[in-house]
Amino acid sequence: xxxxxxxxxxxxxxxxxxxxxxxxxxxxxxxxxxxxxxxxxxxxxxxxxxxxxxxxxxxxxxxxxxxxxxxxxxxxxxxxxxxxxxxxxxxxxxxxxxxxxxxxxxxxxxxxxxxxxxxxxxxxxxxxxxxxxxxxxxxxxxxxxxxxxxxxxxxxxxxxxxxxxxxxxxxxxxxxxxxxxxxxxxxxx
Amino acid sequence: xxxxxxxxxxxxxxxxxxxxxxxxxxxxxxxxxxxxxxxxxxxxxxxxxxxxxxxxxxxxxxxxxxxxxxxxxxxxxxxxxxxxxxxxxxxxxxxxxxxxxxxxxxxxxxxxxxxxxxxxxxxxxxxxxxxxxxxxxxxxxxxxxxxxx
Numbered sequence: 001x002x003x004x005x006x007x008x009x010x011x012x013x014x015x016x017x018x019x020x021x022x023x024x025x026x027x028x029x030x031x032x033x034x035x036x037x038x039x040x041x042x043x044x045x046x047x048x049x050x051x052x053x054x055x056x057x058x059x060x061x062x063x064x065x066x067x068x069x070x071x072x073x074x075x076x077x078x079x080x081x082x083x084x085x086x087x088x089x090x091x092x093x094x095x096x097x098x099x100x101x102x103x104x105x106x107x108x109x110x111x112x113x114x115x116x117x118x119x120x121x122x123x124x125x126x127x128x129x130x131x132x133x134x135x136x137x138x139x140x141x142x143x144x145x146x147x148x149x150x151x152x153x154x155x156x157x158x159x160x161x162x163x164x165x166x167x168x169x170x171x172x173x174x175x176x177x178x179x180x181x182x183x184x185x186x187x188x189x
Numbered sequence: 190x191x192x193x194x195x196x197x198x199x200x201x202x203x204x205x206x207x208x209x210x211x212x213x214x215x216x217x218x219x220x221x222x223x224x225x226x227x228x229x230x231x232x233x234x235x236x237x238x239x240x241x242x243x244x245x246x247x248x249x250x251x252x253x254x255x256x257x258x259x260x261x262x263x264x265x266x267x268x269x270x271x272x273x274x275x276x277x278x279x280x281x282x283x284x285x286x287x288x289x290x291x292x293x294x295x296x297x298x299x300x301x302x303x304x305x306x307x308x309x310x311x312x313x314x315x316x317x318x319x320x321x322x323x324x325x326x327x328x329x330x331x332x333x334x335x336x337x338x
Binding site for chain 1: 233
C-alpha cells in the first residue's frame with residue numbers, strides 16, 4: 001500500500017484550490033503535484049482530486065482495479081459502488097463512462113449531480129477545442145487525448161439539460177482542467 | 190477475516206491500544222530491533238462519537254465525542270499494520286501500528302508476543318482487577334429498583 005497525502009489538511013486545501021480554480025476558469029490547466037508515489041494506473045492529479053473530494057459520506061465509483069482500487073478505498077474511506085449511476089464522485093482511469101448514465105441531479109437540487117474525474121493521455125490549453133461559457137471572457141482552448149469518439153455529442157447533451165448535468169474534471173499526469181456543465185465546446189472558432 | 194495464524198490479532202491490538210508510548214518503548218528496549226517501516230497514514234488525531242444505550246439495552250444515544258489517534262504503516266514486504274486508540278498519543282499509535290505489522294509475520298511474532306504483548310496484558314489485567322476491586326468495595330445494590338424494571 002502506498003501512502004496518501006503527507007499532510008492531509010494542507011494537501012487537500014491545495015487540491016481544493018486547484019479544483020476551484022479549474023472550475024472557475026474552464027479549460028485553464030492547474031497543477032496538482034502533492035502525490036508522487038502512487039499505485040500503478042493512477043495519475044497524480046486525478047488521485048489528488050479524488051482524495052480531496054471524497055470521504056466516508058460520498059459514494060464513489062471507479063474502474064481502477066487491484067492495488068489502485070484498494071488505495072482509493074483505504075485513503076478516501078468512501079464506499080465504492082458498482083453502478084456508475086449511484087455515485088457522487090467517479091474516477092475513470094481507462095475509459096470514460098457514458099455521461100447520460102450518471103446522476104445529473106434534479107431541477108430542484110442540481111448540486112446533487114455526479115462529478116466525473118477522467119484520466120486522459122494528454123491535456124493542452126494551447127490548441128484544440130474552443131470553449132465558451134461562464135468563467136471564460138472570450139474563448140479558451142483545450143485539447144484532451146483519450147476521450148471517447150462521441151465525446152462532443154455526449155457533452156452537448158449534458159449541457160442541454162442545464163441546470164441538471166454532470167461536471168467533468170480532466171486529468172493528465174499532474175495537470176488538471178475542468179469542464180463544468182455550463183461550458184460549451186465547439187470544434188471551430 | 191481473521192486467519193488461523195492471526196487469531197490472536199484482536200487481542201494484541203487491544204493490548205497495544207491501551208498501552209502508553211513509554212510502556213511500549215521500555216519493553217522494546219529488551220526486544221529484538223524492529224524493521225524499518227513506511228507510514229501510510231497518520232499518525233493523525235480525530236474525534237469519534239461514543240454511543241451508549243440507556244440501561245445497557247435501550248435505544249442508542251450519542252454519549253459524547255472522544256479523541257482518537259490512528260496510524261497505518263507498511264513493512265518492506267507489504268504487510269500492513271494498523272492502530273486506532275483513544276487519546277492523542279501519536280508516538281504510541283505509530284509504535285503500536287509497527288508492532289501490529291511485525292506480529293503478523295513469523296520472524297518476530299514469538300519474541301514480540303513474549304517480550305511485549307504478554308507483559309502489557311498482564312499489567313492491564315492487574316490494573317483492571319484493582320479498579321474492579323475498588324469499585325466493588327463501594328457498590329450499593331438498589332434491590333427494590335431492580336425488581337421494578
